[in-house]
Amino acid sequence: MAVYTEVSDAELAAFLGDYDIGEAQSFKGIAEGVENTNYVLTTDKGQYMVTLYEKRVDPRDLPFFLGLMDHLASRGIVCPRPIHGRDGNALRTLAGKPAAVTSFLQGMWPRRTTVQHCGPIGAALAGLHLAGRDFELKRPNALSVAGWRPLYEGCRGKVDAALEREIGAEIDFFEQNWPKDLPSGVIHADLFNDNVFFLNDRLSGLIDFYFACNDFLAYDVAICLNAWCFESDNAFNATKARALLQAYDKVRQLNDDERRLLPLLARGSALRFLLTRLYDWIHTPPDALVKRKDPNEYLMKLRFHRSAASLADYGL
Amino acid sequence: MAVYTEVSDAELAAFLGDYDIGEAQSFKGIAEGVENTNYVLTTDKGQYMVTLYEKRVDPRDLPFFLGLMDHLASRGIVCPRPIHGRDGNALRTLAGKPAAVTSFLQGMWPRRTTVQHCGPIGAALAGLHLAGRDFELKRPNALSVAGWRPLYEGCRGKVDAALEREIGAEIDFFEQNWPKDLPSGVIHADLFNDNVFFLNDRLSGLIDFYFACNDFLAYDVAICLNAWCFESDNAFNATKARALLQAYDKVRQLNDDERRLLPLLARGSALRFLLTRLYDWIHTPPDALVKRKDPNEYLMKLRFHRSAASLADYGL
Numbered sequence: 001m002a003v004y005t006e007v008s009d010a011e012l013a014a015f016l017g018d019y020d021i022g023e024a025q026s027f028k029g030i031a032e033g034v035e036n037t038n039y040v041l042t043t044d045k046g047q048y049m050v051t052l053y054e055k056r057v058d059p060r061d062l063p064f065f066l067g068l069m070d071h072l073a074s075r076g077i078v079c080p081r082p083i084h085g086r087d088g089n090a091l092r093t094l095a096g097k098p099a100a101v102t103s104f105l106q107g108m109w110p111r112r113t114t115v116q117h118c119g120p121i122g123a124a125l126a127g128l129h130l131a132g133r134d135f136e137l138k139r140p141n142a143l144s145v146a147g148w149r150p151l152y153e154g155c156r157g158k159v160d161a162a163l164e165r166e167i168g169a170e171i172d173f174f175e176q177n178w179p180k181d182l183p184s185g186v187i188h189a190d191l192f193n194d195n196v197f198f199l200n201d202r203l204s205g206l207i208d209f210y211f212a213c214n215d216f217l218a219y220d221v222a223i224c225l226n227a228w229c230f231e232s233d234n235a236f237n238a239t240k241a242r243a244l245l246q247a248y249d250k251v252r253q254l255n256d257d258e259r260r261l262l263p264l265l266a267r268g269s270a271l272r273f274l275l276t277r278l279y280d281w282i283h284t285p286p287d288a289l290v291k292r293k294d295p296n297e298y299l300m301k302l303r304f305h306r307s308a309a310s311l312a313d314y315g316l
Numbered sequence: 317m318a319v320y321t322e323v324s325d326a327e328l329a330a331f332l333g334d335y336d337i338g339e340a341q342s343f344k345g346i347a348e349g350v351e352n353t354n355y356v357l358t359t360d361k362g363q364y365m366v367t368l369y370e371k372r373v374d375p376r377d378l379p380f381f382l383g384l385m386d387h388l389a390s391r392g393i394v395c396p397r398p399i400h401g402r403d404g405n406a407l408r409t410l411a412g413k414p415a416a417v418t419s420f421l422q423g424m425w426p427r428r429t430t431v432q433h434c435g436p437i438g439a440a441l442a443g444l445h446l447a448g449r450d451f452e453l454k455r456p457n458a459l460s461v462a463g464w465r466p467l468y469e470g471c472r473g474k475v476d477a478a479l480e481r482e483i484g485a486e487i488d489f490f491e492q493n494w495p496k497d498l499p500s501g502v503i504h505a506d507l508f509n510d511n512v513f514f515l516n517d518r519l520s521g522l523i524d525f526y527f528a529c530n531d532f533l534a535y536d537v538a539i540c541l542n543a544w545c546f547e548s549d550n551a552f553n554a555t556k557a558r559a560l561l562q563a564y565d566k567v568r569q570l571n572d573d574e575r576r577l578l579p580l581l582a583r584g585s586a587l588r589f590l591l592t593r594l595y596d597w598i599h600t601p602p603d604a605l606v607k608r609k610d611p612n613e614y615l616m617k618l619r620f621h622r623s624a625a626s627l628a629d630y631g632l
Contacts (some may be wrong), residue, residue, distance in 0.1 A: 008427040009514075025515060027357060029347040040344060040356060042363070042422075105356075106341045109322040168597045198325075199341060 004037045005052045007095045015094045015237075018085040019101060021045050032194065035210055038096075047104035049080060052097040057210055059098050064139045065209050067088045068102055068132070068186060073103075075131040078205040080105060093141045107197025107204030108282070117193075118228055120203035122247030125191060125224055129217045129252055132186030141189065141213040143272055145178040153276040158282045163299070167278075170271050170302065179216065179261050180266065187214055187220035192227045206239065207262065218258040220267035221248060226273065226301050234300035242315030259311050266314075267305035274298035319354045323367045323411045331410045334401040335417060337361050348498060348510065353413075356420070356614065363420035368413040369441060374527055375414050380414055380455045381525050382406045382500060384448070389419075392446040393440075394521040402538055418567065423513025423520030433512075434544050434556045435498060436519035437564030441507060441540055444522065445533045445568055448502030457529040459506065459588055461494040474598045478617070483594075486587050489597035494584065495532065495577050503536035504528055506544045513540040534574040538581035541630065542617050558631030575627050582630075583621035590614035 007015075008160040012024055022043030027050075053062060053201070056129050066082045070090070073081040080102035082090035084308040090100050096184035110117055128241065141147075148171050156164055188195075197205040221244075229240040254262070323331075328340055338359030343366075346354050353368040369378060382398045386406070389397040397425035398406035402436055406416050456461075464487050472480060504511075506527040513521040537560075545556040562571065570578070593611035624630065 006427050007423060012424075012430070023516075024424060026420075027424045030356075031347050033344040040346075047358070104342075108325060108328075108340060108343045111322050112326070200339075 003235040004054050005097055006109075007039070007050075007052075008168050011095050015092065015099070016043070017091060018087070020086060021048060021083060021085060021101065021163070022109040027133050042182070042208075049102045049104055050099065051102065052094055052099045054097065058097075060093050061101075061210075062098055063268050064123055064137045065212060066125055066231050067137050068209055068211060068212055069102065071135045072128065072131050076246070077128055077131050078105065079209065080205075091114055102187050105197055105205035105207060105269040107199040108176075109194045110194075110195055110198055113193050113228055113240075115237070115243055116201065117196075117198065119247040120198075121191070121196060121224055121228055122221075122244040122249075123251050124196070124206060125188070125220060126248045126251030128188060129185055129220065135186050139213045141187075141215040142151065143189070143211070143276065144215055144219075145268065148174065148271060149277055151279045155275070155278050155282055159278060166299075167271070167274070170267075174268055174271065176265065179257070179264070182218055182221065183255065183259065184214060186212060187215045187217060187218050187223075189215065189220060189223060191220070191224050216258075216265065217252070218254060218262060219269060221245070221254070222257075222262060225262075225266050226269050229314075230297075230301060234297060234304075236301075238313070238315030240315075243309075245314065245316055259316075262311060263305055263308040267302055268303055270271045270298050270302035274302055320370050321411050321413055323366075323368075328413050329632060331408065331415070332359070334403070334408060335399060336402060337364060356416070360428060364399065365418045365420055366410070366415065367418065367596075368410055369417045370413065373414075377455060377526075378407050378414055378416075381528060382451045383453050384451055384525055384528055385418065387451045388447050388525075390443065393444055393447050394421065395525065396521075396523055406563050420537040421513055421521035421523060423515040425510045425512055426514055427509075429509050429544055431553070431556045431559055432517065433509075433519075434559040435563040437507070437512060437540055437544055438537075438560040438565075439567050440512070440522060441504070441536060441568030442564045444504060445501055447577060449463065451502050455529045457503075457535075459527070459592065460507070460531055460535075461490050463582065464490065464587060464591055467595045469546040471524075471591070471594050472528050472562070472596055473608070475594060482615075483587070483590070486583075490584055490587065490604070495573070495579065495580070498532040498534055498574055498577065499571065500534050501532060502528060503531045503539075505531065505536060505539060507536070507540050509548075532574075532581065534570060534578060534587060535581050536545065537561070537574075538578060541578075542585050542614070545630075546613075546620075550613060550620075552617075552620050552630075554629070554631035561627075561632055562628065575632075577628060578630065579621050579624040582624075583594065583618055586614050586618035586621055590618055 016024060022045035024041060024043055026042040031042055032038055034058045036054050039050040041048045041050050068084055069079050072079050083089045083101040085092055092099055109130050152167055152171055195208040225241055229237050231237055274295055277293050281295055322496050332340060338361035340357060340359055343360040344356050346356055348354055351372045353367040357366050359366045363517050385398055388395050399417040400406045401408055406413055468487055470484055511524040540560060541557055545553050547553055590611055593609050597611055
């Protein structure tokens with residue numbers, strides 16, 4: 001939610017000199033993206049996004065992220081397309097930070113999610129999973145089950161004792177029961193409403209691939225169930241889930257294992273966001289220019305999934 | 317530096333329905349403007365700015381601000397031009413806040429100010445003063461000498477005792493010695509580098525008229541001396557000041573009183589920004605999404621002006 005790195009006029013001019021995208025006419029830091037600094041750049045040739053990668057992104061992951069966006073865009077997924085410099089490189093340096101220019105996507109992320117969004121989300125997610133199948137680079141999911149205990153340890157003693165026990169029991173459970181082999185591939189891993197653009201009620205683009213990684217495809221579906229299918233009072237909306245799952249299934253069919261394990265994956269996904277939000281809540285300095293997100297929301301979601309017996313509880 | 321008010325898709329669509337500027341294709345909150353929420357709006361007809369006025373702006377002042385931008389734009393000053401709705405009104409409501417749409421200005425504000433900026437600043441400021449002469453609405457300057465003691469009282473006991481004495485003595489001095497009758501008119505009152513756009517080394521626009529008011533025109537010049545003519549180590553740069561003052565003079569000549577009193581006005585202007593920064597430093601909650609500005613910078617500037625004897629110290 002903030003501009004972390006200011007770019008001087010001279011730095012910007014030198015940076016753009018390595019591209020064939022014209023000269024800057026406007027360059028505005030935007031309040032989107034918590035991990036990076038993002039500018040909307042307008043040149044005489046069009047609009048672009050300029051992203052400076054801040055310390056929460058590991059520079060070694062950037063070839064994966066940029067390569068993935070290139071790969072997906074070339075397969076018809078509407079996502080930010082990296083613009084390559086004259087030397088062919090998309091990953092460059094600006095104001096001392098790793099930086100890239102991408103195409104500018106039309107559309108707006110929906111501030112209030114409705115059932116009308118859920119079908120397009122399911123279809124787009126399945127399309128992304130299919131398009132990612134032949135992407136060659138790999139990136140393990142650092143925030144899957146193996147990453148949860150370290151986050152938990154970083155929160156212990158700083159949260160309510162009953163909550164600490166509840167989370168500890170969840171981690172014990174998942175370390176024993178996390179699935180071993182489900183269909184895997186590139187997942188977005190963060191397809192929340194602020195990462196999906198709509199225009200005139202149609203999905204017009206997916207953004208922010210900076211959590212993308214290789215993992216179970218159905219885990220990405222589970223993340224979307226959490227992100228799109230609860231109401232603001234944390235009540236689960238089975239109509240939304242049905243719309244999302246049916247639309248997904250039409251593009252890429254979930255197999256029997258995936259269907260059976262979806263409640264467990266959704267419960268694990270809720271735990272993942274509960275843990276990262278709790279960790280950030282505890283460790284973000286109160287004067288940081290970042291809005292902290294409420295961990296409690298994901299505790300409620302986790303409990304819903306734990307009580308779910310089968311896909312019937314998800315509207316199917 | 318943040319988006320304070322989120323706008324839902326439905327609210328935006330309803331709001332734009334009152335204008336003839338097309339439908340939204342993109343709507344991005346930007347990280348500029350500390351007082352208000354600003355969005356860059358792209359429609360099929362072009363780019364616009366949408367501003368939501370937050371609680372630091374008195375809604376009763378908005379007709380003055382918007383009317384002034386209309387007035388200046390019609391006289392050739394490049395500034396955001398309010399877009400009027402179909403019913404003729406420029407001031408409307410969005411997401412429960414007073415809001416306006418303005419034209420989008422090309423250009424970027426210079427992150428690093430140089431002597432090359434100072435001539436264009438002086439000329440543009442004088443042009444603004446001439447263009448504002450026949451603007452009919454009035455708004456007193458709440459941050460002129462009468463407003464300083466209340467700010468000071470709000471800081472007492474919370475700052476270093478020696479600094480408190482120094483500021484108290486300044487206020488005593490200015491309450492006795494502030495000029496009574498100098499040429500007056502509409503002033504911008506906040507023409508800092510982030511409020512001036514340049515494009516290809518030419519000044520391409522002035523923005524942020526939300527401190528504009530009626531006051532001594534030379535006081536606006538004094539504010540610019542503080543904003544543009546010091547180095548980052550707070551050393552005064554007489555070459556910059558000469559460029560600014562000479563360019564101003566070519567468009568609107570400073571009279572003898574104004575020239576004589578400029579050091580005093582610059583000292584008063586430094587005190588004004590010292591006081592507001594100090595007040596904000598003390599009263600801004602540390603978790604606010606606003607970067608606090610260093611008050612000390614203006615203490616250094618105040619001391620420079622207090623030691624200045626005449627315009628010769630400013631390069632003339």
